[in-house]
Amino acid sequence: MSSESTPAPATDSADAASSPGALLLCRARPDSVETVAQLLRERMLLAPAGPEWSVLVPEGKPWLEGGEPVDSVLAGWATALAVGSPWPVLALWWDADRSGCTLAAGFRRTVGYVWLANGTPVGEDEAMRTFAARLGLDPVLDMQALDPLTRPDSDADARARLRGLIAVLTRVGVDLPPGLNPGEPADRLREVARVLDGVRSVEWSGWRDAVRAELDAVESGPLGPWLRGPRARALAGGQLAAGVPLLAWSLRRRGGGGWTVAGLVLVVHGVLGFAYDRARERE
Incomplete structure (x- = not known):
């Protein structure tokens, strides 16, 4: 058969x-x-x-x-x-x-x-x-x-x-x-x-460690001179001006993925720039 x-x-x-x-x-x-x-x-x-x-x-x-x-x-x-x-x-x-x-x-x-x-x-x-x-x-x-x-x-x-x-x-x-x-x-x-x-x-370790690591990276690089003073404030303002609209646009899309991250990073950079400059002024 x-x-x-x-x-x-x-x-x-x-x-x-x-x-x-x-x-x-x-x-x-x-x-x-x-x-x-x-x-x-x-x-x-x-x-x-x-x-x-x-x-x-x-x-x-x-x-x-x-x-x-x-x-x-x-x-x-x-x-x-x-x-x-x-x-x-x-x-x-x-x-x-x-x-x-x-x-x-x-x-x-x-x-x-x-x-x-x-x-x-x-x-x-x-x-x-x-x-x-x-x-x-x-x-x-x-x-x-x-x-x-x-x-x-x-x-x-x-x-x-x-x-x-x-x-x-x-x-x-x-x-x-x-x-x-x-x-x-x-x-x-x-x-x-x-x-x-x-x-x-590489994985997310929380905002505290991320902020500290980010500041260390920036201070040790060529952007160090931009951390304090008028230039630092101008840079931070530009990052916020670009990041807030981008973040809002990506969130409206509901699932913007990488663009949401890009907007968030810009906003974080801007906020940190102002905060660092203010902290240094108080020293």
């Missing part, structure tokens, strides 16, 4: 190819990044990614829980990390339909580039030039290396484009740890990051 053949079990390759994921690259050492990353109130794994770079690997998946797409979540995180910091933050993200990068630097408008799943570029050349300039890449040689990423290529899908971008960024010191490859599923990245040498777990 013959038996009907049953289909072979499906592999996980299709799920892996469509699984969203993300990495955050910060142009600073882990000691500097850790204090600021706590304000995101997200569990992260932090590891060195070159002599002057660090990488943050999210332990959670808020883009699946809050209904906000991964690119929007990462843009908010990058903005929140870069606000008030002297170093830029590069967010790399991917999902089933697209992959892309978002660069945040201080109060400047973020710049990003997107590729469709098949590798078709949908960004603007000017955005890539701005991206290169803000990261200090060579305007001639490095732009020649970036240019193919903005041109059609039937042999390169979106995640291959991200790997090509990382290859160019090695010229400014980026050195991702083995296994932390753009395009991998978030679960796989998390498991790899947990066993890296020098990895740190």
